[in-house]
Structures are given as C-alpha cells and as structure tokens.
Amino acid sequence: MGVRPPTGDSTDDPDTLAFGIAALDPHLDGVEFPVTAEELVERTGDPAVPYDAAGSEVRLSEAVAETRSRRFESERRLLDELHPVFEERRERASLSVIARLRGLLPF
Numbered sequence: 001m002g003v004r005p006p007t008g009d010s011t012d013d014p015d016t017l018a019f020g021i022a023a024l025d026p027h028l029d030g031v032e033f034p035v036t037a038e039e040l041v042e043r044t045g046d047p048a049v050p051y052d053a054a055g056s057e058v059r060l061s062e063a064v065a066e067t068r069s070r071r072f073e074s075e076r077r078l079l080d081e082l083h084p085v086f087e088e089r090r091e092r093a094s095l096s097v098i099a100r101l102r103g104l105l106p107f
Contacts (some may be wrong), residue, residue: 019050020086021079024060034073037064051086056093058086 018025027044035043041061048057066085072078 017050017053017055019052019055020090021083023051024049024079024082027060028075028078031075033075033078034071035078037067037070037072040064040072040078049086052090052093054093056089058089 024047027047027049031040031043041064044060046059046061048059049063050057063082063085067081069077069081072081
C-alpha cells in the first residue's frame with residue numbers, strides 16, 4: 001500500500017509513502033526462495049516495516065512470527081501471509097484514540 005505524503009516546500013519528497021507489503025518489497029531484493037522465517041529475518045537484517053501512513057512500524061521478525069508459516073516457498077506466498085498481519089496492525093492503529101483525534105484536526 002501507499003499514500004501520497006503531505007505537500008511541503010521541499011521537492012525532495014517521494015511521490016508516495018510505502019507501507020505494508022509495498023514497504024517490505026525493497027528489502028526482499030536478493031532473497032532466494034524457498035526460505036525459512038529465520039533465514040528471511042537474517043538475510044534482510046530484520047528491518048522495521050511501516051504498516052500505516054503515519055509511519056508506525058513493526059520489525060519483520062515480529063510480523064513473520066504472527067503468520068502461520070515458518071517456511072515460505074515463494075515471495076508471493078510470503079507477501080500473502082504478511083498482508084493480513086500488516087492490515088490488522090493498521091486497523092488497530094486507526095481505531096486508537098489518538099488516531100481518532102488526529103482525524104478531527106484540520107492539519
């Protein structure tokens with residue numbers, strides 16, 4: 001997933017902010033499949049992956065631990081397993097009191 005960032009004066013801003021499996025994708029370059037959960041975390045360096053547009057993050061090791069699998073036969077299978085993990089975290093964060101208050105503020 002991705003969302004356009006707030007506009008600002010800087011022209012160095014990216015066109016979109018990636019989160020969830022879209023933010024994880026660049027970390028998977030060079031990872032060969034099939035791969036175990038432990039190998040995946042080791043090969044990627046256990047990156048912190050943003051799961052919402054606010055920049056909330058979860059370590060890959062934590063997200064993988066929440067899946068039903070300990071081995072991933074393909075990148076597609078890994079992403080399919082991780083998508084609901086990121087979505088559940090995003091939904092929980094959006095329901096928090098602070099997130100609700102942010103939604104009410106005009107900025």
